[in-house]
Amino acid sequence: MLGVSVFSGASSVMLQSLRIITPLFLLLVGVQAKDNTDNCKLILESESERKVLHLLEPLTKQNFTVDAKDKEKKYSYIFQVCGDADGMKNAGLVQRDEVNGKQTPVGHYNQTRAIGGSDWVLLIYEGGEKYDSHCSKEPRKAMIMISCSKTATKSTFKVVLEDRERQQDCFYLFELDTSVICPVTPSKLSAGSILLIFAFCCLALYLTGGFLYQRLVVGAKGVEQFPNYAFWSKIGNLSADGCDFVCRSHGNREEPPTYRGVATEPLGEEPEERDDHLLPM
Numbered sequence: 001m002l003g004v005s006v007f008s009g010a011s012s013v014m015l016q017s018l019r020i021i022t023p024l025f026l027l028l029v030g031v032q033a034k035d036n037t038d039n040c041k042l043i044l045e046s047e048s049e050r051k052v053l054h055l056l057e058p059l060t061k062q063n064f065t066v067d068a069k070d071k072e073k074k075y076s077y078i079f080q081v082c083g084d085a086d087g088m089k090n091a092g093l094v095q096r097d098e099v100n101g102k103q104t105p106v107g108h109y110n111q112t113r114a115i116g117g118s119d120w121v122l123l124i125y126e127g128g129e130k131y132d133s134h135c136s137k138e139p140r141k142a143m144i145m146i147s148c149s150k151t152a153t154k155s156t157f158k159v160v161l162e163d164r165e166r167q168q169d170c171f172y173l174f175e176l177d178t179s180v181i182c183p184v185t186p187s188k189l190s191a192g193s194i195l196l197i198f199a200f201c202c203l204a205l206y207l208t209g210g211f212l213y214q215r216l217v218v219g220a221k222g223v224e225q226f227p228n229y230a231f232w233s234k235i236g237n238l239s240a241d242g243c244d245f246v247c248r249s250h251g252n253r254e255e256p257p258t259y260r261g262v263a264t265e266p267l268g269e270e271p272e273e274r275d276d277h278l279l280p281m
Contacts (some may be wrong), residue, residue: 037059040092041110042203043126052116055083056123056146058180064157066174067098074098077159079174081123081142082109092125093142093172105129106172107142119148119183135170142172149177 025115037053037060063086064079076096078086084092092109096102107125115122145160153180164170189197210227214220223229 012212038110040112042114044113049114052114052121053082053112055116055121055181057219059146059155059176059178060190062155064155066157066159068159070162077106077157077172077174079142079157079176080109082112093144093174095130104140106140119181121146121181129223131164131170134164136167138168138170141170142174144176144262146176146178148179148182150179150182152177152179156181157230206248 001262013194035054035057037057040053042049042053059081060083062080066077068075068077074097076098077093077094078096082092085091086096086103088094088103089106090108090110091103092112093103093106095104095106097104106128108127109125111125111127113124113126115124122148123144125144127144128142130137130139148158154178159173160173160175162170162172206227211225214225214227226232
């Protein structure tokens, strides 16, 4: 009885543990299933811009860095898609002074706009740190042109310009060349071409496997290494005999009789005319 009670008590503890763990597990799965691009907060929420952001999902959780010089100063620009660039909270693009290490947020991903085309995406981060004296002291803004590059084995990030010589709407412009947003090219092969390629692959597999088997297992040499050599030889001989019978002429065939015309003159010799009755008696 003691063993039964202990067993029942352990079972109840396990059931209670499962009731607690199961919701936590489902919660964790739900969090993991969430796209990282959902961290970006659009200025004006729209389904079209959200679809454009989802195209950038393979680029998330990566820091893209480029170095730049402004007169005597040297900066590094760090960019992340819908993530904390250079570890700075809510900053999608950060300017870091390489001399004193000062971080300046150029744009925040909680103020995002996304415009997409067939093979490009323009990602805009607004709400950066305000200018000290330029552009009417408005907040900085980063524009990242993400373009398709099918030949790019690695995404390349570069700074294009900082347009701050105006009264308003100043911006930083960057380029990111990558292959992850390239549209999928549909296959141009027809069904017949696919079947032909499949047949050639099967033939190559048959010849290679048969050759190795004949050589390594059977120990064949020369032409005997060809798989099913006797069968294919017989097929070849029968084909040659059929071709010979159909296409070639043979000297021992009887020549068909030819047409001969019938002579107009009598074949027999005409009897000589007798003129004896013309002679005088």
